[in-house]
Amino acid sequence: MNSFDSCGYHKKTTIMHGFYFELRATDGSKWRFLEHKGPVLAPPYEPLPGHVRFFYDGKPMKLSAAAEEVATFFAKMLDHEYTTKDIFRKNFYKDWRKEMTSEEKSKITDLTKCNFTEMSEYFKAQSEARKQMSKEEKLKIREENERILQEYGFCVMDNHKERIGNFRIEPPGLFRGRGDHPKMGMLKRRIRPEDIIINCSKDSKHPKPPQGTRWKEVRHDNKVTWLVSWTENIQGSIKYIMLNPSSRIKGEKDWQKYETARRLKKCVDRLRAQYRDDWKSKEMRIRQRAVALYFIDKLALRAGNEKEEGETADTVGCCSLRVEHIKLYPKMDDQEYVVEFDFLGKDSIRYYNKMPVEKRVFKNLQLFLENKQPEDDLFDRLNTSILNKHLQELMDGLTAKVFRTYNASITLQQQLKELTSPEESIPAKILSYNRANRAVAILCNHQRAPPKTFEKSMQNLQTKIDEKQKQLSTARKQLKGAKTEHKASHGDGSKKMVEVKRKAVQRLEEQLMNLQMQATDREENKQIALGTSKLNYLDPRISVAWVKKWDVPIEKIYNKTQREKFAWAIDMAEEDYEF
DNA sequence: TTCTAGACTTGTAATCAGCAAG
DNA sequence: CTTGCTGATTACAAGTCTAGAA
Numbered sequence: 358m359n360s361f362d363s364c365g366y367h368k369k370t371t372i373m374h375g376f377y378f379e380l381r382a383t384d385g386s387k388w389r390f391l392e393h394k395g396p397v398l399a400p401p402y403e404p405l406p407g408h409v410r411f412f413y414d415g416k417p418m419k420l421s422a423a424a425e426e427v428a429t430f431f432a433k434m435l436d437h438e439y440t441t442k443d444i445f446r447k448n449f450y451k452d453w454r455k456e457m458t459s460e461e462k463s464k465i466t467d468l469t470k471c472n473f474t475e476m477s478e479y480f481k482a483q484s485e486a487r488k489q490m491s492k493e494e495k496l497k498i499r500e501e502n503e504r505i506l507q508e509y510g511f512c513v514m515d516n517h518k519e520r521i522g523n524f525r526i527e528p529p530g531l532f533r534g535r536g537d538h539p540k541m542g543m544l545k546r547r548i549r550p551e552d553i554i555i556n557c558s559k560d561s562k563h564p565k566p567p568q569g570t571r572w573k574e575v576r577h578d579n580k581v582t583w584l585v586s587w588t589e590n591i592q593g594s595i596k597y598i599m600l601n602p603s604s605r606i607k608g609e610k611d612w613q614k615y616e617t618a619r620r621l622k623k624c625v626d627r628l629r630a631q632y633r634d635d636w637k638s639k640e641m642r643i644r645q646r647a648v649a650l651y652f653i654d655k656l657a658l659r660a661g662n663e664k665e666e667g668e669t670a671d672t673v674g675c676c677s678l679r680v681e682h683i684k685l686y687p688k689m690d691d692q693e694y695v696v697e698f699d700f701l702g703k704d705s706i707r708y709y710n711k712m713p714v715e716k717r718v719f720k721n722l723q724l725f726l727e728n729k730q731p732e733d734d735l736f737d738r739l740n741t742s743i744l745n746k747h748l749q750e751l752m753d754g755l756t757a758k759v760f761r762t763y764n765a766s767i768t769l770q771q772q773l774k775e776l777t778s779p780e781e782s783i784p785a786k787i788l789s790y791n792r793a794n795r796a797v798a799i800l801c802n803h804q805r806a807p808p809k810t811f812e813k814s815m816q817n818l819q820t821k822i823d824e825k826q827k828q829l830s831t832a833r834k835q836l837k838g839a840k841t842e843h844k845a846s847h848g849d850g851s852k853k854m855v856e857v858k859r860k861a862v863q864r865l866e867e868q869l870m871n872l873q874m875q876a877t878d879r880e881e882n883k884q885i886a887l888g889t890s891k892l893n894y895l896d897p898r899i900s901v902a903w904v905k906k907w908d909v910p911i912e913k914i915y916n917k918t919q920r921e922k923f924a925w926a927i928d929m930a931e932e933d934y935e936f
Numbered sequence: 937t938t939c940t941a942g943a944c945t946t947g948t949a950a951t952c953a954g955c956a957a958g
Numbered sequence: 959c960t961t962g963c964t965g966a967t968t969a970c971a972a973g974t975c976t977a978g979a980a
């Protein structure tokens with residue numbers, strides 16, 4: 358172990374799930390050895406068969422390979438709402454023209470005269486055919502995928518073989534920005550080996566580029582965790598291939614995140630007292646900072662970095678809220694000082710909420726709004742960097758997003774305490790768990806569109822419940838009958854029969870209860886997505902402790918992937934764990 | 937001090953796979 | 959044996975936050 362000391366590592370003794378978070382560098386390095394096979398590139402373009410035609414102005418027209426490829430991207434999306442949107446069409450058309458020959462360019466002058474239906478039908482038929490393949494063919498494909506996974510899906514980092522998250526380079530296509538994205542429909546170009554940077558250790562076997570090509574660069578930077586990167590052409594941002602959440606490097610980071618949130622727990626009272634005090638500050642910037650922090654804490658708003666105008670959809674977070682996003686009501690119904698929030702947040706998901714606030718906050722907001730236009734910033738003296746600098750001074754490692762983690766996790770813990778009753782059945786406990794999870798999802802505004810099949814699936818479940826009810830009443834009648842029989846005969850056989858029937862009734866009652874529980878759960882979950890908070894905000898040790906305390910099988914709350922991601926917590930947390 | 941590139945986390949949507957019902 | 963539904967998995971977009979250049 359001396360060699361580790363000499364290169365800046367020290368031993369950490371916490372034992373975690375078969376591996377240790379053992380060697381933590383003190384010099385910012387993330388690994389000592391990294392070997393991998395590089396990325397899987399997108400398959401090359403396969404030209405359409407001759408009988409699949411593109412029509413312009415009603416007449417068939419053979420396109421050059423480059424123009425045809427981009428046309429197929431559009432054809433594949435023909436049934437999607439995107440292709441009806443003006444911006445999407447405009448951006449697509451503009452980028453498509455860049456791929457055309459000059460001849461094509463002069464001929465094709467109007468997107469509305471382009472007919473992609475034959476191409477679209479062809480792809481639909483293809484995917485239909487794929488579904489219709491025989492078992493053997495499907496198996497063959499599965500085996501081939503498995504082989505690729507085995508070859509490219511793993512790497513060696515330090516002493517461990519680790520699963521890679523995304524080892525495939527994103528294929529070319531049309532950019533699908535969310536919300537009103539000004540760049541939707543633009544061509545996402547094909548990534549070639551010459552665009553790709555490989556990161557691995559010097560003393561590893563370097564990944565080989567395909568025959569006749571070369572990587573853009575091979576570097577050996579152990580201060581970062583990525584294996585492969587390339588620059589994407591829509592926003593000019595960098596994309597990475599990184600390890601799976603089950604990996605040591607991700608797990609340890611995740612653990613750290615929750616430890617930071619727990620440190621916040623210890624000082625949150627002090628911090629709250631401080632920002633309340635700051636509402637009275639003589640300085641505008643301090644008041645703004647304090648009110649913003651109050652929102653972040655109380656409403657779990659995101660920080661709200663500024664974004665470059667025209668480059669992305671117009672969405673905001675706390676620091677970037679504008680005057681038009683809030684309304685003040687001195688009185689609303691039976692409440693005083695109500696603030697109404699209505700804005701588009703991350704992924705253009707609407708945040709709508711009415712919250713009564715303290716008088717002092719309300720008065721401050723009125724002050725911030727004075728002499729401003731709707732499109733002006735609410736917090737004109739504040740941005741995320743100022744806020745985070747302040748937070749950093751209050752607690753080491755504190756940033757705005759830690760509040761979301763902290764509030765989510767503490768809410769789960771409180772709700773679990775409140776909702777779990779010891780004598781409940783396991784399904785009832787699971788319902789309680791999901792309700793606690795739901796409280797968090799609502800806090801974090803993790804909404805979803807009700808599933809398209811929601812009504813139907815509810816109905817199906819109800820039919821099952823009705824059926825079960827019928828079965829139950831029949832079983833009850835039979836039990837009654839058996840009892841009468843037994844009273845008359847007092848025989849061993851009839852006694853047994855009563856027991857059998859009693860068991861049957863009991864089993865059916867249980868099954869009915871479970872179905873009803875399921876129905877309640879699903880109904881309550883109609884517009885709420887639990888996955889995001891479960892995966893990113895809830896300290897898994899809270900859930901593991903709860904599961905251990907109440908003898909609930911862990912599979913009931915974490916599926917396989919989640920158990921892999923949270924292996925460290927499953928290993929670490931005892932039933933008395935306290936966030 | 938401000939700006940930007942870079943690295944990493946968080947988020948929804950699309951697709952896949954397995955299974956129960958018809 | 960197919961079909962249709964559901965939960966799991968994958969894809970990739972969209973955030974946060976930091977560090978270092980200008």
